[in-house]
Amino acid sequence: MDKIAIVGVGQTKYERHKIDTFEEMVFEAATKALADAGGEIGDIDNVVTVSNDFWDGRTISSMAVQAAAGSWGKDISTVEGDGTFGALYGLMRILSGSFDTTLVVSHIKGSEGVMNLITNAMFDPIYQRGLGIDATSAAALQARVYMQATGYTEEDFAAVSVKNHGNAKNNPYAQLPKSITVADVMASRKIADPLKLYDCSPISDGAAAVILANQKGIKRFKKAPVWIRGVAHCADSYNLGYRDLARSRALKKAAAKAYQMAGITDPLRELDVAELYDAYSYMELMWMEGLGLAPEGKAAEMVRSGATAMGGKLPVNPSGGVLSSHPVLVAGMARLIEATLQVRGEAGGRQVKGARTALAQGINGPCGQAHCVFIVGS
Amino acid sequence: MADWRDAVTNMVYEGRIKVPYLWSVGETGSRFLEALRDRQEIWGTRCPQCRKVFVYPVKHCGECFVPIGEWVRVGHSGTLESFTIARYAHSMQPVAPPLAYGLIRLDGADGSLLHLIGDADLGKLKVGMRMKAVFAPERKGAITDIRYFTPAG
Numbered sequence: 274m275d276k277i278a279i280v281g282v283g284q285t286k287y288e289r290h291k292i293d294t295f296e297e298m299v300f301e302a303a304t305k306a307l308a309d310a311g312g313e314i315g316d317i318d319n320v321v322t323v324s325n326d327f328w329d330g331r332t333i334s335s336m337a338v339q340a341a342a343g344s345w346g347k348d349i350s351t352v353e354g355d356g357t358f359g360a361l362y363g364l365m366r367i368l369s370g371s372f373d374t375t376l377v378v379s380h381i382k383g384s385e386g387v388m389n390l391i392t393n394a395m396f397d398p399i400y401q402r403g404l405g406i407d408a409t410s411a412a413a414l415q416a417r418v419y420m421q422a423t424g425y426t427e428e429d430f431a432a433v434s435v436k437n438h439g440n441a442k443n444n445p446y447a448q449l450p451k452s453i454t455v456a457d458v459m460a461s462r463k464i465a466d467p468l469k470l471y472d473c474s475p476i477s478d479g480a481a482a483v484i485l486a487n488q489k490g491i492k493r494f495k496k497a498p499v500w501i502r503g504v505a506h507c508a509d510s511y512n513l514g515y516r517d518l519a520r521s522r523a524l525k526k527a528a529a530k531a532y533q534m535a536g537i538t539d540p541l542r543e544l545d546v547a548e549l550y551d552a553y554s555y556m557e558l559m560w561m562e563g564l565g566l567a568p569e570g571k572a573a574e575m576v577r578s579g580a581t582a583m584g585g586k587l588p589v590n591p592s593g594g595v596l597s598s599h600p601v602l603v604a605g606m607a608r609l610i611e612a613t614l615q616v617r618g619e620a621g622g623r624q625v626k627g628a629r630t631a632l633a634q635g636i637n638g639p640c641g642q643a644h645c646v647f648i649v650g651s
Numbered sequence: 652m653a654d655w656r657d658a659v660t661n662m663v664y665e666g667r668i669k670v671p672y673l674w675s676v677g678e679t680g681s682r683f684l685e686a687l688r689d690r691q692e693i694w695g696t697r698c699p700q701c702r703k704v705f706v707y708p709v710k711h712c713g714e715c716f717v718p719i720g721e722w723v724r725v726g727h728s729g730t731l732e733s734f735t736i737a738r739y740a741h742s743m744q745p746v747a748p749p750l751a752y753g754l755i756r757l758d759g760a761d762g763s764l765l766h767l768i769g770d771a772d773l774g775k776l777k778v779g780m781r782m783k784a785v786f787a788p789e790r791k792g793a794i795t796d797i798r799y800f801t802p803a804g
Contacts, residue, residue, distance in 0.1 A: 292661055330668055389741040398674055399684075400707045400794050401765055403739075405744030410752055411733035414765075418754070421733070421778050465737045510713055514754060514763040515705065518733070 274534070276430070277364050278491050278498030279649065280374075281310025281484035282610040287448045287598035289385045291478035296331065298480035299341035299380050306376065306482035307343075311495025317484070318372035320344040322600050323352050323359035323379035327391045342378045355550075356481060356606025357635025357645035361506055363485050373490030379603040380480035388476055388601075395639060397512070399539045408552075408639065409473060413465035415518045415640045420467065422519035422570075423558075427467050429573035430554040431458035434471045434596055436582055437551060441593025443583075443622035446607075448477050448598040458554075472554040474599035481606040499613045502630070502650045503535030508643035516642075524563030524634075524644040532565075535648040537630075540565050541587055544648075545628035546615045548608035550636045551594040560634060561589065564646070583625070591615070591623040604634020608649055616651045679710040682722070687796040691786045695760050697721045703761040707794075726758030728783040728803050734768060734776045746793065749773060755782050755800050769799030776802075 283305025285291075285298050293301070298477035299322075307313060312380035320342050324334040331337060342349070348371075352359040356379035363375035392408035413473075419425065435455055441447035453471060461470035484494070491498045505529040510516040528540075537543045547566065558572035566587060567575045575581055581589035590596075592611040595604045612631035614620040630650045637643040676684065679696065686692040700715035704723050711718055719793035732754040740748050751768035753776075768776065769785065783803040790796035 292656075320716055330666060387741070389739070391745055393741075395741040398672075399676055402743070403745060403793065403795055404765065404767055405741070405746075405750060406750065406752060406765060407741070407743070410735055410737045410750075413737070414733045414752060414754055417735065417778065419735040463736075463738050465735045465739075467735075512707075512762075515713065516762075518754075547676055 275368060277367055277485055277501050278486055278495045279483055279501065280491055280496050280498050281306040281312065281615050282482070283309055284446055284481040284607060284610055286446050287477045287479040287600050289448065289476050289478065291382065295338055295380055295382065296341040298478070299338045299378050302380070302480035302482040303342055303376060305377050306484050309458050309496060310484045312484070312493055314343040316374060316493040317343060317347065317376045318374045319348040319366055321350060321359050321366065321375060322356070323356050323361040323377065323606070325353050325602055327394055328381055328383070328386055328601060330386060338378070338380060343376065345540070347627060354602070354637045355635040355645065356594065357601050357609055357633065357647060358506065358605070358637060360485065360606060360609055360647070361504055361645055364504065365492070367485060367487050369615055371410045374484065374486045374493065374603055376435050376482060378480065378485050378604070379606045381600045381602050382478045383476040383599070383601055384478050394445045395650040409468065410465045411513060411639050412470045412553045414513065416467050416553065419555055420561055423573070424570065425555070425558065425573050427459065429558070430472055431455040432573070432576050433551065433554040433557045434458050436576065437590050437594040437596045438633060440583060440591050440623060441597035444592045444597070446593060446598070447593040449475055450593065450597065468553060473597040474552045474595045477598050477600040479598070479600040479603055481603045481610055483606060483609060497617070499616050499649050499651060501647060503531035503533070503537070503648035504646065505530030505534065506643065506645045507636070507643060511638065511642060518640060520569065521563040521641055521644065524560060524641065527644045527646045528564045531646040531648050536615045537648065540632070542628060544587060544632050545630050546591060546612070546625040547587060547589045547632040548592060548611045549590060549594065549634050550605055550608065551590060551596050552599060552636070556641065557589060557594065563632065564632065593623055604633065605633070605645065608633040608635060612647065612649050616649055676696040677710070683708050684792040684796070688792040693725050693727060693757060693784065695723050695725050697723045704759060705762060706757055706760040706764050723759060723790055725760045728781060729755045729757035729760070731778055731780045731782050732756050732763045732775065733778060736773050751776065753782065761783050766797060767799040767802070770801040
């Protein structure tokens, strides 16, 4: 594969009830990414937007943000899914040979719709939707399957929430920086057993953007490139009942491909930091195992030992993760941006010292039906 | 810099998208739903290659990517593989919370069926317990013709 780099990143602060419109958020993220790259909109050959019509409350939601994404007079297309998939598609557009640079922008205003109603609509209308299932109740079913398979306790899940909300205190973009304890998580309101309020990510608004370029394209920008060393995507069954919910086959496959591409044989040793899609606390453990960062049934022990905390062997979600801000669609792109900032040494208070290789993961579909894994390096 | 909101009030516009749909269920689903409605039977389809029995039934195996033509009647009872109790209320829910969901592996099926749990002491639900289907007295050819699954004896 031709070498593709990330040359610019931008994100808004993630908040609930943001007053900014879709267009304002997209413009903010896109112009921040251009400023970060040291380039101008004229340096962009094509644009990819990431949005979802149900969340935006309008059909062809992508078209409404075209002006804000700087795409007038340019080739523009859209991914309806997580921002990591948008970035993967943006990368492929460069590999197609038609473009040297891509701007990928994602946005969401979770606070303007109703999450439970919208995620209920992702389920099959004939067999599942009428039961009232949504993202959270489905995740709760997965959490219990996972507890059954691993012997993990609700306290094990709570420890992830404690770590990530604590890490968020070092991330100026995060929505919920918090000093909480396992006891606080355990005492928080029951949502869908075994999940409690602090096991669940918040409703968030925000936008993010990345600029990708090939070796020819990077010359247009001032910023030192962060190279995409590996990337892969894999999906599994849409129906929860046909899938092993405790072990993500799709993530294992995506990880194996991304590692192979990046020449990584021992991810725990070779990665310096990982940003994972922890929409619910248990997911961080499950994705760690799927990514081969911990043996099956051992991720909780790693979290408890502090190995994934700041200063540990492999810090996971120094940004505070998705538990601290969950702009749906944007959240995976935020992971990729965080990974990029880490290997640049520009992650501020959440910087992992000397980070050179970072992993970012995004998910799509109910309970992590599909996964996208990026490995980036300086 | 002055905040523009000092000069004007941000307006908020309320809307609602309400679009009716008519989804064709197709041959496989219609056979399944008709059997629920007319005979109170639960049927799955068996992949000729991997031999897995899918309930709800599918017309093609996602694993083997081959057409499926064989129908298999599965039991009304099965094993509870997971459950949750949703404590919140939203308009898409068919009954008031607390609302229990289960993943039930029916006898003779591979994989599990998502459905509601009813007529149960929710505090006593356990993974691995036996569950049985309770049919709705008035059935209309929908997944809710099974009213819920309840702990079996």
